[in-house]
Every structure is written in structure tokens, then in C-alpha cells.
Amino acid sequence: MAQAAYLHIPFCEQICHYCDFNKVFLKGQPVEEYLQSMAIEMKNTLETHPTTGLNTIFVGGGTPTVLDMKQMELFLKSIHTHLKPVNDAIEYTFEANPGDLSKEKLQLLKDFGVNRLSFGVQTFDDELLKKIGRTHRHKDVLRSIELAKEVGFKNISLDLIYALPGQTIESFYHTLEIAFGLEVNHFSAYSLIIEPKTVFYNLMQKGRLTLPSQENEAEMYELLMDEMEKHGYAQYEISNFSKRGFESQHNLTYWNNDEYYGIGAGAHSYIDGQRVANAGPLKKYMSLIEESGFPYLETHQVSVSEKMEEELFLGLRKTAGISKNKFEKKYGKSIHSIFGHQISEQKDKGLLEETEEMLRLTRVGKLLGNEVFQAFIGVI
Known part of the structure; x- marks a missing residue:
């Protein structure tokens, strides 16, 4: 029985050069209609595959925080109605882009029970941020975390990426130094993987992408492990580190091979022994919901x-x-x-x-x- 739910918001104002997640540019998209389709999927999924209660909800993307206040409230109300995150013990996470979150939007999230934020920081080197297609800068991260703490968020995670084009070991060390000074409770840190159909993949095919050597990448990972331990963050998974009691319960669902709901375009579920893939393109996702109430593209019974x-x-x-x-x-x-x-x-x-x-x-x-x-x- 699933006790975790992932919800996918595919909209972005800027597409990062390394990203291969299911995403589309926000401008001109039918956002409200998409959110209504997600509400129908939530309702039908929980009616067909009931749960005794959720332990975790994770809203990812795309960039969930690009939703405006009206859209965000509509979405949060749908989650409240169909997934019922009324228990404070639920880990309820929103992925956030530094710079997207006003104090009002943060307060709205908190009022609806969101108690964990995951900021896509990647690096504190402004030149590297430009190079990888990120629109935020170092100062935006500092301001977003300050605002989140003012509103009362205590469970904050930062995503970091290493082995970026042109990144040095010294540059990565500097990012870690700044990160530790922010006094957050959790870090996810991944080496850059070049995926097909990304800007970086196309550049690499043309010989125009210079990446750190495998030896330097390994050295960065060892530096990461050593520095995290030194600063009191326990490594509980290959790429994840936390203060005691702040491990990501949602991600542990995946690593424990437990079942979970996946709601939204391109989301995947593992329910009643079946792995299910939703349609990725927005129009296809929404038309399937309209036709049958479910957006399933593939269903596989796991042996x-x-x-x-x-x-x-x-x-x-x-x-x-x-x-x-x-x-x-x-x-x-x-x-x-x-x-x-x-x-x-x-x-x-x-x-x-x-x-x-x-x-x-x-x-x-x-x-x-x-x-x-x-x-x-x-x-x-």
C-alpha cells in the first residue's frame, strides 16, 4: 500500500542546460487546466488505490514555485482535499527555485501544511550558474533561505551539483564553505550527468563542452563526503547528507523499494505491485484524464x-x-x-x-x- 505521493509541476521560466526532466516553458501554457487535471488524477487514484494515510508528499518539477499565488492556492487546495496532509507528522516538501519565493508565497505554503523546502542551488559560483543556464545568483539563495526561516521553515534542503563544466576542486570547496554557513539541515549533492536531449549533450556532441576529468570528479566526491562529516552531516545515501532526524523520508521510500503514488505529466507510480508511467506531454496527459480519468501510458506488473x-x-x-x-x-x-x-x-x-x-x-x-x-x- 502506497504511503508516499510525488506530484509533478512541469513548468519552468528557464530550461537549465543539464535538465532532462519532463518540463515545458511556462509562458502560454494552460496552467489552471493542468492543475484541474491533476486534481482529477489525485481523486481517481486515491479512490482506486486507497491508503491508510500518507507519510510523505513531495512536489517536484519543473519548478513548482513558478505558480502564481492564485494557481498555487488552487493546487494546494486540491492536495488538501484529495491527499489530506492534515497530520503534522507528514513530511510535505516543495521544490523551490531561489528567487521565486516571495514572503507571501512562502506563508501560503506554510499555511497549507508544507513543512520542508528543497532549493535547487547547484553552486554558489555566479559564473558557473550562468554557464549551466540557471537564472538565480548567490545573493538570491541567501535571501530565499532568510525569508523561509522568517516564515518559520525549519526543514530546508539544498541541492548541489559538482563536476560542472570548468569547475575546479577549489571552486567546489568554496561552494561547500558557503553552504555550511547557511545552517540548513539537509544536502543532496550529485555529479553532473550529461543526458540526451539537453543543451549540454548537444554541446558535448560538438566538442564544445569541457568537463572535469574522472579523477577530479572522484576527488570532488571524496571532498564532499569528508567535509559533510566534518560539519556534522551524516551521509545516509550515496548523494544525501543530513543532520540527525532530517533525512528525506520521501526519498527513503524509493530506496527502501516501497510503493508510492505519482501524480502529474510524466510522473511514475509504484502501486499494488505495478510500475505505472504517466503520459509526459501536457496535451496527451490532459486528454487521457478527460477520456478515462487516468493518464497511464505504460503499466508493468513487477515480478x-x-x-x-x-x-x-x-x-x-x-x-x-x-x-x-x-x-x-x-x-x-x-x-x-x-x-x-x-x-x-x-x-x-x-x-x-x-x-x-x-x-x-x-x-x-x-x-x-x-x-x-x-x-x-x-x-x-
Whole structure:
């Protein structure tokens, strides 16, 4: 039974050069009609697949905070009506673009129960921000966090990206220094991945994109891990760090291989053992909602074999790793009876380590996580 919900707002005022998420330019889009379609999807989804209650709601994008006050209120009312986030214990997150949030908009979010903000900062180097297509600047981040704290938000996360074009280790260190001075409770930090159909991909194809070497990228990641630990942020997942008690419960839903609702254009769900993909283009999404009440493009019943593989490559992202007892209780077989050969192989390479209770990545394994995860795919 799903106890988490992701809601997708695909609108952006500016498309970042690295972004391959489902998004469209805001200008001229049927925003209110899209929000009404999302409300119908929420209602129908919860009626068809009821839940005893949600533990997390996460609104992502795109840029959810580009909605104006009227649109934001319409959207928040829909969530309140259909997903019922009335319990203070729910982790209720909005992704935010620094500079988009007025004090009035922040207060509106807070009044409707939003209690966590995730700011897409990426870097504090203004020249790098221009280079990657971001419209905010260093000063906008400082102001947005100041306003959020004034309104009463205590759970704030910052997204950072490293291994950016032309970025040096010194530049990344400087970004971390500034970030730690802001006294937020959570960081997500990812290395840049060049995805097809992005500006950066096209530049790379033309030989016009200069990226740090793999050695420098690895050095930045090691610097990240060391500095986070030094400043009191525990690494609880490959790319996520938090003060105690501020781990992202929504993202842990994915890494624990638990079920969740996905609402909106291009969103994905995992409900009743099925993985479901929504239509991505706005017109297609809205027409499917109008025709049938659901925007499903693909539905896949996940086999037991696939579930076990997913348990491995998702669970190993967590620093704590995978509980061998929980795996056996869930699937009726020991983890070694299914993946014993692969586990031994990765341990011999120094990428996995094992205790009586847990199986987890080593520090070197975190650097080569994708190689480890690949070892468990297509085994059964």
C-alpha cells in the first residue's frame, strides 16, 4: 500500500542546460487546466488505490514555485482535499527555485501544511550558474533561505551539483564553505550527468563542452563526503547528507523499494505491485484524464525476480545498506541464496562489505556505485 505521493509541476521560466526532466516553458501554457487535471488524477487514484494515510508528499518539477499565488492556492487546495496532509507528522516538501519565493508565497505554503523546502542551488559560483543556464545568483539563495526561516521553515534542503563544466576542486570547496554557513539541515549533492536531449549533450556532441576529468570528479566526491562529516552531516545515501532526524523520508521510500503514488505529466507510480508511467506531454496527459480519468501510458506488473533485483540496487544506495533479515522475511529466501556469487565478487573487489546483519557499499564502492548495482541486474 502506497504511503508516499510525488506530484509533478512541469513548468519552468528557464530550461537549465543539464535538465532532462519532463518540463515545458511556462509562458502560454494552460496552467489552471493542468492543475484541474491533476486534481482529477489525485481523486481517481486515491479512490482506486486507497491508503491508510500518507507519510510523505513531495512536489517536484519543473519548478513548482513558478505558480502564481492564485494557481498555487488552487493546487494546494486540491492536495488538501484529495491527499489530506492534515497530520503534522507528514513530511510535505516543495521544490523551490531561489528567487521565486516571495514572503507571501512562502506563508501560503506554510499555511497549507508544507513543512520542508528543497532549493535547487547547484553552486554558489555566479559564473558557473550562468554557464549551466540557471537564472538565480548567490545573493538570491541567501535571501530565499532568510525569508523561509522568517516564515518559520525549519526543514530546508539544498541541492548541489559538482563536476560542472570548468569547475575546479577549489571552486567546489568554496561552494561547500558557503553552504555550511547557511545552517540548513539537509544536502543532496550529485555529479553532473550529461543526458540526451539537453543543451549540454548537444554541446558535448560538438566538442564544445569541457568537463572535469574522472579523477577530479572522484576527488570532488571524496571532498564532499569528508567535509559533510566534518560539519556534522551524516551521509545516509550515496548523494544525501543530513543532520540527525532530517533525512528525506520521501526519498527513503524509493530506496527502501516501497510503493508510492505519482501524480502529474510524466510522473511514475509504484502501486499494488505495478510500475505505472504517466503520459509526459501536457496535451496527451490532459486528454487521457478527460477520456478515462487516468493518464497511464505504460503499466508493468513487477515480478518477484525484478523486486529482488530492485531491492539490491536501490537498497545499496543507502549508507546503512540492506538488512539481510528483512530481505529474507520479505521474499522467503536468503539474500545469499539468490545473489551469493555477485556479493562475493563485489566483496573481493573491495566494493561491498558485510556484517552479520547488513550488506553495504564500502567507501570505494560509493565511488563506483553504478558498477556494483549493474552486477545485480539480470541475474535471476
